[in-house]
Amino acid sequence: MLHKIIPLLLCVSLHAMAATPAELLAGYTAQAGQAASIAKGEAFFKANHGQEWQCTSCHGKSPMSGGRHASTDKTIEPLAPAANAKRFSDSAKAEKWFRRNCKDVLARECTAVEKADVLAWLMSVRG
Known part of the structure; x- marks a missing residue:
């Protein structure tokens, strides 16, 4: 019986990690309790937050490149999902990278509001 349950549990856990950018954004906005701001996301991405690095230090000026x-x-x-379909398609990877990158840029983890704003902006960027 256990040999039948384990593959099912593995399938369910792998499915839980799969996501779309829109699903991740919905989760972040729900956590934040407010709508995401594309303008704030762009400003956050391009700003210096008092640390040695900012988002553009590694990701460049355009998330399409x-x-x-x-x-x-x-x-x-x-970074932009329009340029890279793999971006924000795995919730565990998205969380891992937000955690690492926010610590590099902010010296702390990002809030749900910051994640929502940045992701909303990245989703809005087109060629």
């Missing part, structure tokens, strides 16, 4: 990590020089794929 790739970037390079500021210290490792590793290639970074475009």
Whole structure:
């Protein structure tokens, strides 16, 4: 019996990690308790938050283009879902990268409001 349950649980847990940018945005806005602001998201992405790095340090000025990590020089794929269909398609990966990048840029984790605003802006960016 257990051999039948384990594959089902694995399938359910893998499905729970799959997401769309719109689903992630809905979750962040629900957590934030307010609508996301595209303008605030763009300003956040381009601003200096008092740390050595800002989002553009690695991701570049346009989220439609790739970037390079500021210290490792590793290639970074475009952030905008319109340029990279894999972006924000896995909730666990999105959370992992928000956590890491926010700590680099803000010296703390991002709030749900900040995540929602940035994601709303990234979703709005087109060619």
